[in-house]
Amino acid sequence: MLQFEPVLLANINKPDSHTRAVYESAGGYGALRKVLAEMQPPALIELVKNSNLRGRGGAGFPTGLKWTFLPKDHPGPIYMCINADESEPGTFNNRILMEEDPHQVIEGIILSCYATKAKTAYLYVRYEYPLCLERLQRAIDECYAAGYLGKNILGSEFSLDIFLHRGAAAYICGEETGLIESLEGKRAWPRIKPPFPAVEGVFHKPTVVNNIETVACVTHIVNRGVEWFKSIGVPADPNNPRDPGSYGPKLYCLSGHVNKPGCYEAPLGITCRQLIDEYGGGVWKGRKGKAAIPGGISMGLLTEKEFDTPLDFSGPGRVGCLGLGTAAVVVLDETVSMVDFLHNSCRFFQHESCGQCTPCREGTRWSLEMLERIKAGKGRLRDLDLLLEIGDSIGIIPGTTICGLADGAAWPIKNAIRKFRGEFEDYIKRTNPQGYAVTHAVKALPVLASH
Amino acid sequence: MGIVLINGREVEVGDKERLNGIQAAERAGVEIPHYCWHAGLTVVASCRMCLVESGTRNAETGAISMMPKLVPACQTPAKDGTVFVTDSENVRKARAMVEEDLLIDHPIDCPICDKAGECRLQDYHFEHGQNERRADIRPFTSRRRDMGDTVTLFVDRCVMCTRCVRFTREISGTSELMVINRGSHEEIDVLAGFPLDNKLSGNVVDLCPVGALGDKDFLYRQRVWFLKQHNGVCTGCSTGCSITVEENQDHVWRLKPRENPHVNKWWMCDDGRYGYHHVHSPERQVGLRKRENGVHANIEWATLPAELQASLVAAGRLAAVISPHLTVEEAYLLAKYIRGIDSSAVLSIGPVPVVGQDETFKNGFTIRAEKAPNRRGVEAIIKHFGGHLNFNDFLGELDKSEIRAAWLTAGYPSAWHDAALAERFADLDVLIVQDLFDSPLWDLATYQVPGGSFAERDGSYVNHGDRLQPAKWAVRPPTGAWVEGPLYWRLLQLPGMFNSRKVLDEVAAEIPYFAVAGDEVPDTGVDLKLNQLAAAPTT
Numbered sequence: 001m002l003q004f005e006p007v008l009l010a011n012i013n014k015p016d017s018h019t020r021a022v023y024e025s026a027g028g029y030g031a032l033r034k035v036l037a038e039m040q041p042p043a044l045i046e047l048v049k050n051s052n053l054r055g056r057g058g059a060g061f062p063t064g065l066k067w068t069f070l071p072k073d074h075p076g077p078i079y080m081c082i083n084a085d086e087s088e089p090g091t092f093n094n095r096i097l098m099e100e101d102p103h104q105v106i107e108g109i110i111l112s113c114y115a116t117k118a119k120t121a122y123l124y125v126r127y128e129y130p131l132c133l134e135r136l137q138r139a140i141d142e143c144y145a146a147g148y149l150g151k152n153i154l155g156s157e158f159s160l161d162i163f164l165h166r167g168a169a170a171y172i173c174g175e176e177t178g179l180i181e182s183l184e185g186k187r188a189w190p191r192i193k194p195p196f197p198a199v200e201g202v203f204h205k206p207t208v209v210n211n212i213e214t215v216a217c218v219t220h221i222v223n224r225g226v227e228w229f230k231s232i233g234v235p236a237d238p239n240n241p242r243d244p245g246s247y248g249p250k251l252y253c254l255s256g257h258v259n260k261p262g263c264y265e266a267p268l269g270i271t272c273r274q275l276i277d278e279y280g281g282g283v284w285k286g287r288k289g290k291a292a293i294p295g296g297i298s299m300g301l302l303t304e305k306e307f308d309t310p311l312d313f314s315g316p317g318r319v320g321c322l323g324l325g326t327a328a329v330v331v332l333d334e335t336v337s338m339v340d341f342l343h344n345s346c347r348f349f350q351h352e353s354c355g356q357c358t359p360c361r362e363g364t365r366w367s368l369e370m371l372e373r374i375k376a377g378k379g380r381l382r383d384l385d386l387l388l389e390i391g392d393s394i395g396i397i398p399g400t401t402i403c404g405l406a407d408g409a410a411w412p413i414k415n416a417i418r419k420f421r422g423e424f425e426d427y428i429k430r431t432n433p434q435g436y437a438v439t440h441a442v443k444a445l446p447v448l449a450s451h
Numbered sequence: 452m453g454i455v456l457i458n459g460r461e462v463e464v465g466d467k468e469r470l471n472g473i474q475a476a477e478r479a480g481v482e483i484p485h486y487c488w489h490a491g492l493t494v495v496a497s498c499r500m501c502l503v504e505s506g507t508r509n510a511e512t513g514a515i516s517m518m519p520k521l522v523p524a525c526q527t528p529a530k531d532g533t534v535f536v537t538d539s540e541n542v543r544k545a546r547a548m549v550e551e552d553l554l555i556d557h558p559i560d561c562p563i564c565d566k567a568g569e570c571r572l573q574d575y576h577f578e579h580g581q582n583e584r585r586a587d588i589r590p591f592t593s594r595r596r597d598m599g600d601t602v603t604l605f606v607d608r609c610v611m612c613t614r615c616v617r618f619t620r621e622i623s624g625t626s627e628l629m630v631i632n633r634g635s636h637e638e639i640d641v642l643a644g645f646p647l648d649n650k651l652s653g654n655v656v657d658l659c660p661v662g663a664l665g666d667k668d669f670l671y672r673q674r675v676w677f678l679k680q681h682n683g684v685c686t687g688c689s690t691g692c693s694i695t696v697e698e699n700q701d702h703v704w705r706l707k708p709r710e711n712p713h714v715n716k717w718w719m720c721d722d723g724r725y726g727y728h729h730v731h732s733p734e735r736q737v738g739l740r741k742r743e744n745g746v747h748a749n750i751e752w753a754t755l756p757a758e759l760q761a762s763l764v765a766a767g768r769l770a771a772v773i774s775p776h777l778t779v780e781e782a783y784l785l786a787k788y789i790r791g792i793d794s795s796a797v798l799s800i801g802p803v804p805v806v807g808q809d810e811t812f813k814n815g816f817t818i819r820a821e822k823a824p825n826r827r828g829v830e831a832i833i834k835h836f837g838g839h840l841n842f843n844d845f846l847g848e849l850d851k852s853e854i855r856a857a858w859l860t861a862g863y864p865s866a867w868h869d870a871a872l873a874e875r876f877a878d879l880d881v882l883i884v885q886d887l888f889d890s891p892l893w894d895l896a897t898y899q900v901p902g903g904s905f906a907e908r909d910g911s912y913v914n915h916g917d918r919l920q921p922a923k924w925a926v927r928p929p930t931g932a933w934v935e936g937p938l939y940w941r942l943l944q945l946p947g948m949f950n951s952r953k954v955l956d957e958v959a960a961e962i963p964y965f966a967v968a969g970d971e972v973p974d975t976g977v978d979l980k981l982n983q984l985a986a987a988p989t990t
Contacts, residue, residue: 170633187630192496192526353634355611356497362552365635366586373587386585393548399520400499400545 004232006265007220008213008249012100018135020142023103029148031222032107035114036156044115044222051221051229052236052247056093057083057174057211058296058325059404060313062244063218067116069198070206079207080118081183081197082109082215084125084132085167085174088296088408089348090328093251094212096263098125098132102139106162108215110148111222113160116208121162124179127169137164171352175403176209178354189356190403217248233268234312246312250327254280257287257333269315273307276331287333291420295325297345298408300415320418322411338420339427342412343371349409360406363394367413374424377431384417384424391417453531456508456515457481458538464529472524472535473501483537484546484575486660487612488525491717491814492621496523498612500575502545503527504536521545543579550580556635557661558591558607566662568675572610596640599627599647601721602656602664606638609663615639615655622718624813625649639663650810650818653724654717657707666705668725673704681925682709682974684912686776686824686864686905687723690817691914693975694719696727696906696925703727703906703926711975713918720818729864730904730926735887737931740899747899752933756942759883759898760792766856766880769796772845773833775803775823776862777935778910779919779965780954782825782832784939789858790836791943797854798838799845800829802867819915824905828913831964849875856881859892860935862902868892885935903934910936910951911972913979919968920976921951 011017011026020028035044049064070078082105086094097105109121123140125132140162143149151159170188172178177191180202201207221229229248236245246268252275255261259281266275272292276282283289292302294311300321302309309315313324332341346368355361367390370383393400395410417424455462455470457479464470464478471494473483486498501524506517515534521541527533536542553572561567594606616628616639627647631640641647647655656666678697685692685706693711697704706727708719729735739755740747750758763769771789773782789796804822811817830840839845848854857879861867864887873891876882884896893899909924928934937949959969967977 192494192523350634355630355632355634355637356495358497358499358549358552358610361611361635361637362555363548366552366555369587389548393545393552397521397541397545399502399518399522400548402496 004249004265004267006249007224008097008104008216008251009101009263009265011104012096017100018102018139020103020139020146023101023107027223028103029107029146031219032110032148033154035111035222036154036158041115041117044111047226048115048218048221051226052244053214053217053221053229054244054246054313055211056213056217056250056326058088058298058323060246060324063210063214066198066210067112067208069196070116070208071199074117074206076117077120077205078116078118079202079205080109080113080116080121081179081202081207081209082121082123082212083174083176083179083209084123084129084212085179086126086129086212086326087171087174087352088298088326088328090253090255090293090330091296091326092253092255093263093326093328095129095132096251097212097216098129098136102132102136103143104216104219105136105212106139106143106148108217108219109162110143110153110160111218112208112210112215114158115218118208119159119161121160122165122183122202123162124165124167124173124183126167126173133164133166140164170354171348172354172403172405175405178403179209180207187354189354190405192402213251220249234310234314237314243314246314246324250311252279252311253326253328254331255328256292256331257284257289257336258282258331259284269310269312271308271310272302272329275311275329276307280331283331283333285333287335289331290334290336291332291338291341293328293330293332294321295323296328296408297330297348297412298404299323299325300411301341301419303419320415322407337427338416338423339371339375342416343368343375345412345416346371346409349405353405353409354403357401357403357406359394360401360409363390363406364409366390367394367409374428374431379428379432380435381425381428383428384421387413388417455529455531456534458536462529464531470529472503472505472522472527472529472533475529475533476524476535476537481537483524484571484579485525486571486610487614489614489658489717492614492617492658494526495613495617496526498549498610499523500546500549500579501525502549503542504539506534506536508532508534546575546579547581550576551585553610554580554584555586556607557610558593558605560591560593560608564605564608564662565665565670566608566659566675570662571660596638597646598639598641598664599652601652601667601725602647603667603670604639605663605665608661609639610661611637611639612660613639614658614660615664618651618655618658619647619649622654622812622814622816623649623651625651628655649812650720650722651718651812651816653721654708654719657717669705673699678704679925680707681923682921683906683925684824684914684920684922685715685719685723685726686912687720687726687822688819689821689823689826689915690715690819691824691912691918691920692719692723693920694723698906698926701926703730709974711920713975713978714914714916714920715816716814718816720816722818726864727906729887730906732888734889735904735929735932736889736893736899736901737929738899739901739931739933742897742899755898755900755938756944759942762881762897763789763792763856763858767793768854768856769793770799770845770849770854770857771796772799772801772842772857772859773829774801774860774862775826775829776801776905777829777860778825778908778912778922778951779828779832779958780910780951781860781908781935781939782829783954783958784936784943785858785860786832786836786838788939788942797845797848798833798836799842799848800826800833800838800840801860802842804863804867821915824914825912827915827917828911828919831913831962832958835962835964846872846875852878855879856883858883859885859896860902861886861890862904862935863887864904866890900938901928901932902938903928903932903936907932907934908936909934909949911955911968911976914976917979918976919965919972919979921972921974 182188391413395407692715940949
């Protein structure tokens with residue numbers, strides 16, 4: 001096990017860890033008191049900027065920089081949206097924080113709002129997390145009672161209200177602008193940008209959207225300082241100006257075919273193999289690993305040979321994946337059929353596509369239909385190239401859709417077929433040895449039934 | 452003034468112009484295909500058909516830096532220094548994939564689709580699509596869903612551009628349409644019990660870039676490639692929407708709004724859109740008749756000029772009621788003809804129907820309560836000749852019994868008077884009624900003169916906002932009827948064939964109100980107020 005002191009999960013094994021009393025007994029809300037007493041909002045933003053904290057929601061955008069995009073001296077209101085619509089398959093790190101240590105999250109929200117001068121925060125929690133909703137609401141109520149929320153927090157001039165919002169149970173509700181649309185009571189169709197949320201977000205006002213784990217990190221940066229935060233993780237690559245480094249602790253969700261699935265806190269940069277072997281107890285049933293999803297299904301696939309890839313914001317990208325994503329590692333053992341894996345992946349994205357953009361709406365469905373046909377023993381070898389082309393058109397070519405869902409749908413296709421092409425070809429040859437044509441008969445002209 | 456670069460070609464854009472890539476490219480003669488974008492609706496950039504490469508040119512160095520990803524041209528502002536590349540390999544590839552994607556679920560039922568011939572999916576496929584169909588062909592169902600009284604939806608044909616949904620939210624403000632379901636299961640629908648029911652509903656059919664939304668009034672009645680379009684003006688109310696009258700072999704099949712930023716933008720109301728059926732009504736009068744000994748008998752058109760001349764001269768004091776459905780030119784010619792016989796003839800505007808109140812929609816489009824297309828134009832003509840601008844005043848004059856002969860013009864699409872009003876004309880020696888349909892006045896007439904409908908007229912109308920708009924005739928009148936303009940031209944013994952432009956030139960020269968129309972009149976019309984402003988004294 002790596003030598004590392006967990007902070008994000010430090011409290012979760014305590015009895016009643018979700019209560020204010022337990023949180024306070026471990027020094028909870030100390031960061032808030034310190035900030036209110038000692039720091040002005042710009043100083044807090046500067047602190048977070050200096051820490052190089054990158055968003056934990058999936059994109060890894062520098063948090064402090066994001067906050068600076070808010071218009072200067074805006075008369076307000078400025079809104080903070082906390083994205084707790086955790087929908088990426090295999091991802092449950094936010095859930096752990098919300099269920100087991102909601103006060104840590106709330107303190108982070110308060111600090112983030114203080115930095116951005118937001119007086120209203122919306123906590124957008126996914127529909128399927130009833131316990132999160134219950135515990136967060138209780139925690140919010142406790143905070144109001146203790147003066148951590150409401151008017152003039154702890155006697156300062158800073159006031160904040162947090163509203164809990166139950167999401168609409170769709171993957172796209174977790175997309176930054178889809179979340180905003182949903183919060184406004186509309187269909188969660190991602191917005192075209194510009195304007196970016198920092199300029200025009202919720203109710204046409206400047207808005208910051210941050211992830212649960214991201215704001216939780218803010219608390220610890222205040223408590224322990226930038227040096228501590230930057231001592232963890234992977235430093236910036238001096239030869240690559242686009243790599244600002246991956247600093248700080250990270251929650252990794254480990255699931256799939258491992259002996260000890262769970263949510264683990266580890267330094268950014270831990271390798272996939274370390275995570276599986278040292279935290280997950282190795283691949284289950286004594287089998288060998290075949291592949292792993294590095295950070296949610298939308299990030300692509302690591303082969304067993306790539307298990308030594310560091311799981312920082314840049315690592316997975318170096319081996320042909322999209323990125324670290326939500327750091328949800330799903331392990332596939334040697335018995336898993338990649339055809340089944342890709343079929344499931346396509347099924348998920350086809351189901352979750354919001355349908356706004358043509359390439360995503362039709363491309364996800366087309367790829368699923370092809371996978372269904374291949375699975376049914378009617379595949380053709382050329383289908384694989386066509387799948388890759390569809391993947392390119394829906395997501396790999398940047399800009400073809402408004403949001404990133406299509407990218408997410410494309411990377412598993414690209415990775416699975418490129419990295420496991422032989423297996424797909426074998427499957428097709430085995431199940432459809434004659435390679436016969438499978439085009440459905442064309443019906444006569446359709447009947448125009450009226451109803 | 453800014454310079455936008457389209458495929459290496461410079462295009463000028465004004466400082467205050469707010470153009471997007473599609474509009475800027477259009478200015479350079481380059482068409483960027485698009486489905487979801489419409490100039491009158493908000494930008495959603497969802498069809499992704501207009502993806503292009505874009506970048507900026509450094510004003511000082513001239514160096515061009517391109518964005519790494521494709522961008523939707525509909526959403527990208529065309530500003531000074533903006534660069535668009537619309538024909539690169541990446542752009543072509545993206546378009547081809549969008550076309551291929553859309554055709555996966557689209558029934559290839561062009562032979563029976565009402566939109567065939569004007570379908571963007573069809574057109575773009577030939578221009579931008581793939582050479583082969585690579586998706587599995589599946590049976591289509593062509594489900595049909597009733598959206599309301601005027602519009603039907605062919606569900607499978609929809610490409611989810613959401614123009615129709617946005618229209619009901621942004622233009623009509625009625626919000627009947629919505630998107631149901633998610634992803635590839637999405638469909639356009641209405642809430643049960645709340646059908647598409649607003650007076651602008653027909654516009655969603657115009658907006659639909661494919662054959663998904665069908666106009667029940669037009670459905671399966673004509674193939675669009677048989678139709679000829681003629682620029683016209685809607686005569687349903689005093690808004691005077693610019694329209695195209697679409698006909699085949701002298702039969703009007705549909706009216707469509709024509710873009711006119713000064714009047715109706717891109718829209719027209721259902722009252723106007725479906726208000727053409729009277730043109731081909733079997734009830735239309737088509738026989739020129741004269742009453743003798745209490746019985747109407749057909750007479751020849753060739754004898755009419757001489758007959759009228761004799762009858763009107765013999766009658767003494769004359770009057771003419773000029774319908775607000777007549778064009779400016781027709782009104783002028785009739786007034787001139789009547790005054791040519793009796794220089795003190797009484798001239799009056801005909802009844803101007805007013806129904807309810809003006810109806811204004813969310814975006815400002817207004818259906819006027821005044822159901823006549825040319826009150827202002829006719830009034831200006833009558834004013835010029837010193838006549839009555841109010842039909843009731845005329846009736847008062849009529850009751851003094853000094854008037855012995857009257858020429859009543861109509862052209863109203865429906866009943867415009869009753870028997871009581873007709874009775875007030877009963878004592879005249881000569882009553883000429885020029886109309887489309889039988890009526891109490893028609894029955895009373897000495898001369899029953901079948902006239903033309905709006906689709907048959909050539910001339911111009913002045914709408915509620917003093918905008919003069921030209922309209923071209925679209926169909927010939929039914930055999931036996933004469934359109935007013937050519938008839939008056941003949942009565943005045945003018946040389947050659949009726950020429951509305953020549954008449955307008957004369958009107959513009961003689962009547963200051965119309966002076967600005969003496970220059971070229973564009974299809975979108977001219978604002979007659981400009982002339983008034985120019986003539987106004989300066990302080």
